[in-house]
Amino acid sequence: MKTPNRISIAAVYHPLPMERVRDKTTLLERLRAAKGCNLLLCDLDFLMSYNDELGHSIGDEALRAVEQVIEHIAPNSLRYGGDEFVILADDGDRVGEDIRAGVENLNRRSPKLVSPARLTISVGVASRPANGNVDDWLAMAESALHAAKNAGRNRVCVIGSNGARVINANRPAVEIRADKRYS
Numbered sequence: 001m002k003t004p005n006r007i008s009i010a011a012v013y014h015p016l017p018m019e020r021v022r023d024k025t026t027l028l029e030r031l032r033a034a035k036g037c038n039l040l041l042c043d044l045d046f047l048m049s050y051n052d053e054l055g056h057s058i059g060d061e062a063l064r065a066v067e068q069v070i071e072h073i074a075p076n077s078l079r080y081g082g083d084e085f086v087i088l089a090d091d092g093d094r095v096g097e098d099i100r101a102g103v104e105n106l107n108r109r110s111p112k113l114v115s116p117a118r119l120t121i122s123v124g125v126a127s128r129p130a131n132g133n134v135d136d137w138l139a140m141a142e143s144a145l146h147a148a149k150n151a152g153r154n155r156v157c158v159i160g161s162n163g164a165r166v167i168n169a170n171r172p173a174v175e176i177r178a179d180k181r182y183s
Contacts, residue, residue, distance in 0.1 A: 020079045024138075027080060031088075031134040038092025038125050041141045042070065042085040042099060045120040045153040062106070062119050069102040093167055096123035096156035104154065120154035127160040 021027045031039065044050075044066060051059035063083060070077045070085050074095055078086040089095040103121040124145025129136045140159050148157035148166060157166045 021086065027078070027086060028134050028138065030078065030086075031137060034088050034128075037088050037090050038095075038127055039137055039141045040074075040085075040087040040089060040092055040096050040099075041080075041124045041138075041145045042087065042096075042121050043145055043149070044083040044103075045122055045149070047083045050119060065106050066103050066119070066121065069106065070099055073098045073102060092125035092127070093156060093158045096125050096158070097167060099123060100154065100156050122148040122153050123156040124148055125156060125158040 021030065044063070047059060047063070050062065067079065067085075070087065074087045074089055076088075080086045087095060087099075100121055100123055103119060107118050122145060124141045124143070124147065126137055126140035126144050129140065144157040144159040147159070148155040151157065151166045155166050
């Protein structure tokens with residue numbers, strides 16, 4: 001598989017349609033059918049500011065480019081709502097970091113997307129809970145996503161049965177307190 005650094009811009013600007021899930025009920029049905037793995041929730045950072053600064057057409061192009069990065073790294077991903085993505089992966093922290101780095105790399109590789117408003121993504125990763133409850137699993141992933149944003153955005157936060165950690169090779173580790181709800 002190619003690394004995110006090898007994604008061609010030509011491929012990015014000719015997007016394939018990613019399946020969209022518009023409601024939580026459909027998402028939960030999909031999660032119930034999934035076998036043991038990690039759930040990743042990805043959300044673009046400051047997309048509204050990006051759109052305000054560069055215009056909605058550039059924001060839409062950026063969203064399509066991010067979609068292509070995610071599809072390249074994690075086929076069968078789902079787009080959830082406007083700028084959130086849902087991924088199921090066995091190696092959640094690696095996939096999350098590859099996506100984060102791939103989106104960050106778009107800023108360097110595409111003249112259309114370069115601006116003072118950098119395009120970044122935050123990722124929350126949750127291991128499937130022992131009880132198998134998909135509502136709990138989604139809540140854990142949402143909490144991990146909020147923790148990644150609260151830790152400075154452009155980060156990956158992993159929550160599992162042994163606690164939480166924020167990973168990002170370019171930033172110092174951030175301790176996530178188990179007793180604090182990140183929302």
